[in-house]
Amino acid sequence: MPAELTVEERRTPVAARGEGVLNVLVALAASLFLLFLVAPLVGLVGGGGVRGVRALATDAELRSSLALTIATATLATLLGIVGATPVAYALARGRFRGRAIVSAMIDLPLLIPHPVAGIALLLVLGRNTPLGSGLWALGLQITGSVTGIVCAMLFVSAPLYVSAAREAFDRVDPRFEGVARTLGDSRWRALRRVTLPLAWRGILAAAIVMWARAVSEFGAIVILVYHPRVASVLSYERFTAYGLREALPVAAILVLLALIPLALLRALRGDDLLPSRRR
Amino acid sequence: MTSCLRDADDVHTHQARPVIALEGIHATVGDFELADISFVVPQGAYGIVIGPTGAGKTTLVESIAGLVPITRGRLTLGDTELTHAAPEQRRLSIVYQHAYLFPHLNVRENVGYGSTSSRVTVEMLERFGLGEVAGRDVRALSGGERQLVALARALARRPEVLLLDEPFAALDPRRRVTVRRELRTIYFERRFTVLQVTHDFHEAGLLGDVAMVLDRGRMLQVGEPEDLFRRPSTPVVADFLGAENVFAGVAQPIRDESPDWKPSTDAEDVEHAVAFTTRGITLYALGHVIPGAAHAVIRADDISLSRSAGASSVRNQFRGRVVEIASAGAITRVTVDVSGLQLVAAVTTRSVDELRIAPGVEVFAAFKATAVHLC
Numbered sequence: 334m335p336a337e338l339t340v341e342e343r344r345t346p347v348a349a350r351g352e353g354v355l356n357v358l359v360a361l362a363a364s365l366f367l368l369f370l371v372a373p374l375v376g377l378v379g380g381g382g383v384r385g386v387r388a389l390a391t392d393a394e395l396r397s398s399l400a401l402t403i404a405t406a407t408l409a410t411l412l413g414i415v416g417a418t419p420v421a422y423a424l425a426r427g428r429f430r431g432r433a434i435v436s437a438m439i440d441l442p443l444l445i446p447h448p449v450a451g452i453a454l455l456l457v458l459g460r461n462t463p464l465g466s467g468l469w470a471l472g473l474q475i476t477g478s479v480t481g482i483v484c485a486m487l488f489v490s491a492p493l494y495v496s497a498a499r500e501a502f503d504r505v506d507p508r509f510e511g512v513a514r515t516l517g518d519s520r521w522r523a524l525r526r527v528t529l530p531l532a533w534r535g536i537l538a539a540a541i542v543m544w545a546r547a548v549s550e551f552g553a554i555v556i557l558v559y560h561p562r563v564a565s566v567l568s569y570e571r572f573t574a575y576g577l578r579e580a581l582p583v584a585a586i587l588v589l590l591a592l593i594p595l596a597l598l599r600a601l602r603g604d605d606l607l608p609s610r611r612r
Numbered sequence: 613m614t615s616c617l618r619d620a621d622d623v624h625t626h627q628a629r630p631v632i633a634l635e636g637i638h639a640t641v642g643d644f645e646l647a648d649i650s651f652v653v654p655q656g657a658y659g660i661v662i663g664p665t666g667a668g669k670t671t672l673v674e675s676i677a678g679l680v681p682i683t684r685g686r687l688t689l690g691d692t693e694l695t696h697a698a699p700e701q702r703r704l705s706i707v708y709q710h711a712y713l714f715p716h717l718n719v720r721e722n723v724g725y726g727s728t729s730s731r732v733t734v735e736m737l738e739r740f741g742l743g744e745v746a747g748r749d750v751r752a753l754s755g756g757e758r759q760l761v762a763l764a765r766a767l768a769r770r771p772e773v774l775l776l777d778e779p780f781a782a783l784d785p786r787r788r789v790t791v792r793r794e795l796r797t798i799y800f801e802r803r804f805t806v807l808q809v810t811h812d813f814h815e816a817g818l819l820g821d822v823a824m825v826l827d828r829g830r831m832l833q834v835g836e837p838e839d840l841f842r843r844p845s846t847p848v849v850a851d852f853l854g855a856e857n858v859f860a861g862v863a864q865p866i867r868d869e870s871p872d873w874k875p876s877t878d879a880e881d882v883e884h885a886v887a888f889t890t891r892g893i894t895l896y897a898l899g900h901v902i903p904g905a906a907h908a909v910i911r912a913d914d915i916s917l918s919r920s921a922g923a924s925s926v927r928n929q930f931r932g933r934v935v936e937i938a939s940a941g942a943i944t945r946v947t948v949d950v951s952g953l954q955l956v957a958a959v960t961t962r963s964v965d966e967l968r969i970a971p972g973v974e975v976f977a978a979f980k981a982t983a984v985h986l987c
Contacts, residue, residue: 508712511679514699515706516726516769526725530716 378588381581385589388582395567395583399590402564405479406547409486413494413543418536421495422524425502443492450489451556458484458557481558486547494543501535502528538601545594549587564590630688631655631773631805632676637685639675646671646829649685653807653822658799660820660837661809664852668829669809673775676807677706690772704773705766709781711758713750719761720746727768736764740794756787763795767802776808780815792819813853825849841911843985850909850987856945856956857910861890863901863986886986891953896927897984906986914983915957917946918976919967929978930955934971937964948977 388395423429424436442450458475459465465475475481505528513523529536551565562570564587572580632653639646646668653659663669674680676687678699687695694702705726713722719742724733737743740760745753750761759779766774779795780788796819799806808819809826823837825844833845844850850858865884886897888908895908921929932950939945944961946969947954955977969975 506712508708509714511674511677511699512706512708512712513714513725514679515677515702515704515775516765517700518726519698519700527714531714 374588377581378585381585382589385582385585389586392582394562395564395586398562398564398567398583399586401479401482401561402548403590405482405563406486406544409483409490409547410494410540410544412483412487413491414536414540417491417495418498421498421539422502422528424495425499426507439492439495441492442489447489447550447552448556451485451553454484454488454553454557475557477558477560479558479561482554482561482563485553485557486550489550489553490543490546493546494539497539497542498532498536501532501539504535505531534601538598541594541597541601545591548590548594629655629690631657631690632659632807633688634676635686635688637672637675637687638683639671639680640683641671641680644668644671644829646675649826649831651822651824651831651834653805655805656803657805657821658819659805659807660815660823661807661826662811662813662815662823662840662852663809663826664811666828667811667826669811669826670777671829672826673706673777673807673809676773677704677775678702679706702773703771704775705769705771706775706777707759707762707766707779709778711762713753713758713761713765715751717750718746719748719750719753722750722761723764723768725765725768727765728770732768732770736768739798740764754787755783756791759783759787759791760794763791767798771804773805773807776806778810779808781810781812825852827852843987844909845987847907847909847987850907850985855909856912856958857908857915859888859890859895859908859953861888861895861906861908862904863888863897863906863908864903865901885981888984888986891951893930893951893953895984896981897986898981899986901986909985909987910955910979910983912945912956912958915955915977915979917948917957917959917963917967917969918978919969919974921976926978927981928984929976931974931976934969934973934975937969937971939964946975948975950977 389399420435420439424432424439445453455476456462457464458468458481460469460474460476468475473480475484509527509531510520510523513527514520518526549565550563551569554563555566555569559566564583568580568583568587571583630652632651634652635650637646637649649672651659661669661672671680675682676689678694678697678701682695685695686693689702689704714725717725720733720737723736723742723746724730727733727736737746740763742757742761742764745757750758753761759782763779776795780792783791808815820837822834823840824834825832825840827848833840833849835843840849841853841855844853844855847858847860864887866887867885884899884901886899886901888895888897888906890908895910897908921931930948930950930953932948932955934946935949935954936947937944938947939961942961943958944964946957946959946964948957957977963969967975
């Protein structure tokens with residue numbers, strides 16, 4: 334009686350060859366995809382990185398543009414943390430009617446073209462609108478101002494913060510809060526002593542993602558505020574006015590700037606860099 | 613069977629001031645509804661809620677704790693109506709099966725979280741043998757240590773009521789004994805009121821002064837554990853509480869006297885002799901019963917076995933043949949087939965050996981009429 338065949342032996346040569354071809358095709362498709370993502374960025378930094386870093390020393394307009402970008406993105410992120418954290422918490426913990434609708438409304442700015450987001454903001458905050466003219470009368474100019482840049486950044490990037498912060502709260506079992514409350518904490522005290530310490534990494538990661546998204550915003554900002562110019566608008570202007578060669582250093586600096594939040598996120602998820610070990 | 617937590621001069625009488633009183637409580641979590649729950653746990657008593665998985669036990673303790681809102685009914689803790697009060701106003705603590713220790717705090721910080729003073733924190737740490745691990749990360753503790761920390765943390769608040777949600781379920785048997793012993797000792801000392809939920813009916817008999825059976829969000833029966841075991845209100849309760857002999861049949865009051873029963877003479881509490889027929893066999897019982905379909909419940913340890921029809925005065929005596937023997941240490945469960953009716957008797961392993969009981973052997977199974985509970 335012949336010995337029982339192993340799985341390997343039972344496969345026909347044709348089937349084995351078919352799987353081999355499939356493996357090659359999948360590997361090829363994955364490699365092309367990675368190349369497609371990485372090649373433009375590597376080309377950009379390679380072609381303009383050094384000149385961009387040098388320009389930081391000589392190009393005052395680039396420096397002020399970068400400073401403006403970083404300052405406005407930071408302000409927008411801080412406003413997002415203050416305003417959107419309670420929303421994220423409510424969406425994670427609350428079981429209120431209309432929660433799904435609120436959630437969908439918050440995600441909407443992520444899905445519309447960003448110039449459209451800019452137009453929508455202009456319709457509400459423009460100088461000829463009731464709100465815009467009211468704010469103007471109070472001395473708060475939106476269009477063509479730093480405030481407008483912050484508004485545009487906040488509008489397009491806060492939904493990312495809400496989504497990620499909500500996940501961070503979701504990961505904290507509500508029973509921890511429940512136990513804290515039976516141990517004498519009010520709702521706020523339990524939030525401060527238990528939930529926030531357990532969720533802070535996720536909330537910080539959410540803020541970093543929001544900041545990175547705000548720094549990279551162009552479409553909504555350019556509709557509301559052309560001057561003063563943030564870095565993305567500056568790179569666009571130099572490209573249209575002087576061509577690729579002049580736009581390259583600004584664009585490369587923006588890519589290098591994006592590496593900062595990327596590194597911070599990686600540091601926050603430290604162990605993600607290491608291959609997981611089975612115990 | 614009596615509770616091993618009771619002293620001879622038992623203070624847990626039902627005349628004691630009620631500490632936990634629920635009147636027609638309703639609570640909803642998602643699609644699950646806890647409906648019309650009423651019971652009282654007296655001050656210093658140990659209450660047990662027994663029910664299978666999904667019965668709503670956790671929802672019940674969380675609604676008492678104020679973590680799940682009560683939609684209808686009334687909850688009183690001590691002398692205060694606290695149906696809608698915030699959890700922090702209720703002077704109670706909760707311990708879950710999975711401890712829920714705060715992972716960002718060490719052992720000492722966990723125990724001290726709601727403690728009334730640092731002196732109490734130190735006392736609790738020492739009390740539960742946690743002094744040596746006080747500075748340790750709680751994630752590095754064993755399951756038993758975690759549960760001890762959870763108990764110490766809950767008791768450091770000096771609660772009037774301690775709510776326990778399957779606190780021993782996740783522990784291995786050895787650890788379970790240790791943690792239970794610690795809890796029992798401190799309970800004896802402090803005499804706070806406890807409400808513990810469990811799916812393990814043995815714990816009810818072991819710990820409880822008052823027990824409630826919960827199933828699918830409804831309270832099936834409330835009473836002393838002994839009462840629940842001996843007189844389950846429904847076949848479902850009997851089955852869940854581990855009664856081996858539950859038979860469906862027809863009950864009929866009869867005029868009869870027998871040496872092993874003594875009907876009550878109280879005019880308002882007249883107990884009748886009852887003939888209960890199941891599968892062509894008639895059992896005799898005693899109780900209040902409406903003629904018609906009923907269930908008879910007989911605890912296995914109420915059935916005795918002998919090799920000959922003795923001079924026993926018991927009303928129920930049947931000849932049968934042993935079909936199965938299951939030994940578990942000192943107690944052996946013997947299944948006897950009586951004309952198609954399978955009776956399970958719990959007898960000592962020693963008597964099984966002495967009587968030379970084995971499968972196929974003919975035996976006589978006997979039990980008193982008072983051991984037959986009709987529901």
